[in-house]
Amino acid sequence: MCEVGQNKVVLTPIGNFDIPVEAEVISPDVFAGKSLNEIRELKVLQGPQKHKLSEFFEVSGEAGKTPTETTIVIEGDVDRVKLIGYKMSGGKIVINGNAGMHVGDEMSGGEILVSGDAGSWTGMDMKGGTIVIEGNAKDHIGCTYRGKWRGMSGGMIHIKGDAGNNVGGGITGGSIVIDGNVGAFCGIKQNGGLTVVRGDAKRAVGAEMSAGTIVVEGHIEWFTPGFELVDEVDGLEINGMSFEGTFLKFRGDYAEKSNPKGELYVSKEKNPEL
Amino acid sequence: MGDIIIKNGYVFDPINNINGEVMDIFIKDGKVVEEYDGKDAKVIDARGKTVMPGGVDSHSHVAGAKVNRGRIMRPEDHYQWVRSKTDIAHSGTGYTVPSVYLQGYEYATMGYTTVFEAAMPPLEARHTHEEMKATPIVDMGAYLVFGNNWFIMRYLREGDIEKAAAYVSWMLRAHKAYGIKCVNPAGVESWGWAKNVHSLDEPNIHFEITPCEIIRGLAEVNELLGLPISLHLHANNLGHPGCWEITRESLKIPSDLEPQMKIEGEQDFEKRTQTVYLAHAQFNAFGGTSWRDFESGAKGIVDYVNSADHVVIDNGAVPFGPATVMTGDGPAIFDLYKLVGGKWSNSDIELECGAGVLTFTYLKSNPVHSVQWAIGLELILMIKDMWKCILTTDHPNGGPFVKYPSLIAWLMSEKARNDTLETCHKWASEKSEIATIDRELDLYDVAIITRANPAKTIGIAYRKGHLGVGADGDVTIYDIDPTTLDSSNYTEIEKKFRIAEYTIKEGEIVAHKGEITSAPTGRIFYTESKVNEEIERDVLADVREWFKYYTLGFENYPVDERYLRRPTPIKVNMEG
Numbered sequence: 001m002c003e004v005g006q007n008k009v010v011l012t013p014i015g016n017f018d019i020p021v022e023a024e025v026i027s028p029d030v031f032a033g034k035s036l037n038e039i040r041e042l043k044v045l046q047g048p049q050k051h052k053l054s055e056f057f058e059v060s061g062e063a064g065k066t067p068t069e070t071t072i073v074i075e076g077d078v079d080r081v082k083l084i085g086y087k088m089s090g091g092k093i094v095i096n097g098n099a100g101m102h103v104g105d106e107m108s109g110g111e112i113l114v115s116g117d118a119g120s121w122t123g124m125d126m127k128g129g130t131i132v133i134e135g136n137a138k139d140h141i142g143c144t145y146r147g148k149w150r151g152m153s154g155g156m157i158h159i160k161g162d163a164g165n166n167v168g169g170g171i172t173g174g175s176i177v178i179d180g181n182v183g184a185f186c187g188i189k190q191n192g193g194l195t196v197v198r199g200d201a202k203r204a205v206g207a208e209m210s211a212g213t214i215v216v217e218g219h220i221e222w223f224t225p226g227f228e229l230v231d232e233v234d235g236l237e238i239n240g241m242s243f244e245g246t247f248l249k250f251r252g253d254y255a256e257k258s259n260p261k262g263e264l265y266v267s268k269e270k271n272p273e274l
Numbered sequence: 275m276g277d278i279i280i281k282n283g284y285v286f287d288p289i290n291n292i293n294g295e296v297m298d299i300f301i302k303d304g305k306v307v308e309e310y311d312g313k314d315a316k317v318i319d320a321r322g323k324t325v326m327p328g329g330v331d332s333h334s335h336v337a338g339a340k341v342n343r344g345r346i347m348r349p350e351d352h353y354q355w356v357r358s359k360t361d362i363a364h365s366g367t368g369y370t371v372p373s374v375y376l377q378g379y380e381y382a383t384m385g386y387t388t389v390f391e392a393a394m395p396p397l398e399a400r401h402t403h404e405e406m407k408a409t410p411i412v413d414m415g416a417y418l419v420f421g422n423n424w425f426i427m428r429y430l431r432e433g434d435i436e437k438a439a440a441y442v443s444w445m446l447r448a449h450k451a452y453g454i455k456c457v458n459p460a461g462v463e464s465w466g467w468a469k470n471v472h473s474l475d476e477p478n479i480h481f482e483i484t485p486c487e488i489i490r491g492l493a494e495v496n497e498l499l500g501l502p503i504s505l506h507l508h509a510n511n512l513g514h515p516g517c518w519e520i521t522r523e524s525l526k527i528p529s530d531l532e533p534q535m536k537i538e539g540e541q542d543f544e545k546r547t548q549t550v551y552l553a554h555a556q557f558n559a560f561g562g563t564s565w566r567d568f569e570s571g572a573k574g575i576v577d578y579v580n581s582a583d584h585v586v587i588d589n590g591a592v593p594f595g596p597a598t599v600m601t602g603d604g605p606a607i608f609d610l611y612k613l614v615g616g617k618w619s620n621s622d623i624e625l626e627c628g629a630g631v632l633t634f635t636y637l638k639s640n641p642v643h644s645v646q647w648a649i650g651l652e653l654i655l656m657i658k659d660m661w662k663c664i665l666t667t668d669h670p671n672g673g674p675f676v677k678y679p680s681l682i683a684w685l686m687s688e689k690a691r692n693d694t695l696e697t698c699h700k701w702a703s704e705k706s707e708i709a710t711i712d713r714e715l716d717l718y719d720v721a722i723i724t725r726a727n728p729a730k731t732i733g734i735a736y737r738k739g740h741l742g743v744g745a746d747g748d749v750t751i752y753d754i755d756p757t758t759l760d761s762s763n764y765t766e767i768e769k770k771f772r773i774a775e776y777t778i779k780e781g782e783i784v785a786h787k788g789e790i791t792s793a794p795t796g797r798i799f800y801t802e803s804k805v806n807e808e809i810e811r812d813v814l815a816d817v818r819e820w821f822k823y824y825t826l827g828f829e830n831y832p833v834d835e836r837y838l839r840r841p842t843p844i845k846v847n848m849e850g
C-alpha cells in the first residue's frame with residue numbers, strides 16, 4: 001500500500017501492545033537525520049518499563065534530513081500507542097489504521113492523517129499544524145489538560161466522524177471541525193478560536209466560554225442557560241468557511257463572566273424550540 | 275549515617291567565620307568531628323569546589339492539608355514535571371506542589387538537607403506528620419498556627435499570659451510541633467463571618483481582641499517558654515497596597531522583649547537574637563495606596579530592620595512563573611482571587627484557623643508582578659547585615675523552591691538583574707530601587723542566607739547550618755570555583771546551585787549531580803516544654819470543657835510519636 005522510499009519511514013506494528021505504549025519518539029522531529037538502526041533503538045515506555053521501539057514496530061525506509069522532509073507511515077492499528085507526533089514541528093505522520101490517545105499533543109506544525117478512528121485527547125494543547133481523522137474520535141479532542149484553562153492556540157483538527165465529550169475545552173485559537181455529532185461540554189472554557197459541529201450536540205455547548213466562536217449546524221439537545229440571543233443571521237462566513245441556512249446568534253457564557261465575548265451560532269431550522 | 279571526609283574544598287561556614295578557606299571536613303557516624311585517619315571513610319576530593327553546610331529552609335509549605343489541596347487542585351502542575359522511579363527512589367510529579375517523595379529529592383538535589391513546614395493547623399497536625407513521614411531524606415519540623423486560636427484569644431483577652439503559655443506548651447507537645455506561627459492575627463477569626471481586621475488596634479468579632487494584643491501575647495509566651503524559634507509572624511493586611519506600614523508597626527511590638535532560649539543540654543552555640551521573625555516579607559512590603567499607584571514598600575521595612583536588632587525576615591521572593599498561592603490568611607487569598615480569578619479554595623479549621631489556596635502565575639509583562647520581583651530582591655540587597663535575612667520564596671507562594679538558584683543568581687549578579695529589568699515591565703525599575711542597587715552578594719553571604727542564618731533564626735544552630743565539631747554531617751558541595759567565579763555569567767551560577775555536585779546528609783551521599791544516590795529517613799524535630807504543673811492542669815480543664823465545640827473527641831486530638839519518623843524532641847524550659 002505504501003511505497004518505501006526516500007524521506008519516508010514505515011512502522012509496522014508487530015509487538016504486544018497489551019499495556020499502552022508511550023511513544024512520543026514517533027515524530028518527524030525525532031526521526032529526522034537518524035539511521036534506521038538509531039530509530040529502532042529509540043526508547044518507549046510500556047508501563048514503567050523501557051523498551052526499544054523495534055520491539056513494537058518493524059522499521060523500514062529512510063528518514064529525511066529535517067523534520068519537514070520526513071514522513072512517517074504507520075501500517076496498522078495503534079489504538080494502544082500514545083503520544084504519536086508529540087510536539088512535532090513539521091513533516092507528516094500517516095496512520096493507516098486507528099490511532100491511540102494523545103495523537104499530536106502540543107504539535108506546532110506539519111500534518112497527521114489517520115485513516116481510522118482516534119483516541120481521546122487528540123491534538124491536546126496544539127499550537128499549529130493539521131490533524132485529520134477519517135473516522136470517529138473519543139473524548140477531549142483539541143482539549144487542554146485536566147485542570148488547565150488555556151489549551152490549543154493554533155492549527156486545525158478535522159474529525160470526519162463523531163467526537164465525544166469536551167471537544168475544544170479551553171481553546172484560545174485555531175479551529176476544530178467535527179463533521180458528525182459531539183457529546184457534552186463542546187467548547188467548554190473556550191476563550192478564542194473556532195469550534196464547528198456539523199451534526200448534533202448533547203448539552204452544555206460553550207459552557208464557561210468567554211471568547212471565541214462555536215457553530216452548531218445540527219440540534220442541541222439541552223441548550224446552555226448562560227447564553228443570550230443577540231441576532232439572527234442568514235448564512236455565515238468564518239475563517240474562510242461558509243455555512244448555509246439561518247443561524248441564531250447567542251452571546252455567553254454569562255454564568256462565567258459579566259461581559260463575555262463568546263459567540264455561539266446555532267441552526268435555527270434544527271432548533272425550533274430556541 | 276556514614277563516615278566521610280571532604281578534602282581540599284573552599285569552605286564557607288559563616289557561623290564559624292570561615293570564608294572560603296581550603297579545609298578538610300571530617301564526618302564520623304553522621305557528625306562533624308576533629309581530624310581522624312579515616313581508613314574506612316569515603317573520601318571526596320572537593321578541590322576547586324565550594325563546600326557549605328547543608329541548606330536549611332526555615333519557611334516552606336511542603337506538608338499538610340493546604341499543600342495537598344494545592345496538589346489536588348492542580349493536575350496541570352504535575353503532568354509535565356516528573357521524576358522517574360529508580361532502584362532506590364520513588365517516582366514523583368509536580369512543579370509548584372510536588373508530591374511528597376519528589377519534594378524530598380528536589381531539595382536534596384539542590385543541596386538542602388533541612389526543611390521546616392511553616393504553618394501546621396493543630397487539627398491538621400496528623401495529616402502534616404503523615405506527609406512529612408513520607409518525605410525522604412530531609413530533616414523536618416513544623417510551626418503550629420496560633421494567631422486566631424480560640425483558647426489563645428480567650429487567655430490573652432483575659433490577660434492570662436501564663437495560661438496562654440501553658441496552653442502553647444501543651445499544644446506543641448500534643449501535636450509534635452516546633453514553634454509558634456501567627457497568621458493575620460485576629461483577622462482570620464473575623465473571616466469566618468466574611469470580615470477581616472485592617473489595623474493593629476481593631477478588635478475582631480466575638481473575641482474582641484486586637485492584632486496588637488495577639489502579637490504581643492504570643493511573643494511573650496514564646497520567650498516565657500524559651501522556645502528555639504521566635505514568633506514566626508505573617509502580618510496583617512498582607513498583599514494589599516500600602517501594607518508595609520502595618521508590617522513595620524507589627525515588628526515594633528516585641529522590640530523590648532529579650533530573646534530567651536532554654537534548650538536543655540545545648541549551651542554554647544549561635545543563638546537567635548530576634549524576638550520576631552517576619553515571614554515572606556515581600557508580600558508585606560507593598561507600597562502605594564491602590565493597584566494604580568502601586569510601588570515597592572521595601573525601603574520602609576528595610577530601614578526599620580537595619581535599625582532594629584530584634585527582627586529577622588525571610589524575603590518570600592517572586593522569581594516569575596507558575597506558583598500556587600496558599601496561606602492560612604483566607605481573606606487575603608479571597609481578595610487576590612477577586613482580582614485575578616483562577617481556581618480558588620477556602621477552608622475553615624474549627625476553633626483554630628483557616629486556609630485559602632489559589633493558582634497563580636507571575637508574569638514579567640505584569641506591572642505589579644514585576645515590582646514584586648524587585649521587592650523580593652530589595653529585601654535582601656538593601657539589608658546591611660545578612661544575619662537579618664533569609665532567602666525563601668515562601669514556597670510555593672512566590673514560586674517553587676526549585677527557583678532558589680535563580681534568586682541566588684539575581685542576588686549575586688547585577689548583570690542578571692539588569693538583563694531581567696530589560697525584559698520585564700518598566701514598573702520594576704520605576705517603582706522600586708532595584709535598578710540603582712549595585713551590590714552583589716558573595717558566596718559567604720549566600721551561605722548566610724541559605725543555611726547559617728535560617729539555622730540560627732530557628733534556634734537549631736547547635737547542629738544545623740554550620741560545619742563545626744558536633745554539627746550534623748550535612749554538607750553540600752557545589753561545582754563552583756570561588757577563585758574564578760564570574761558574577762556576570764549568572765546562568766552558570768544558577769545551574770551550579772540548581773544541581774549540587776554532592777549533597778551529604780549525616781555523612782551519607784544522598785545526591786550526586788542530580789541523581790539520588792541514597793534516600794535515608796530524616797528526623798522530625800519538635801519542642802517539648804515544661805510549665806508549672808498546676809497551671810497546666812487548669813488549662814487542660816479549660817481545654818476539655820471547650821472541647822465540646824470541636825467536632826472530634828479530645829482523645830483523638832493529640833498526635834502520638836507513631837506518626838513521626840525519627841522523632842527528635844527538643845526539651846526546653848525544663849525548670850518550668
Ligand SMILES: [Zn+2]
Nearest residue numbers: 392553554668
Ligand atoms: Zn508561608
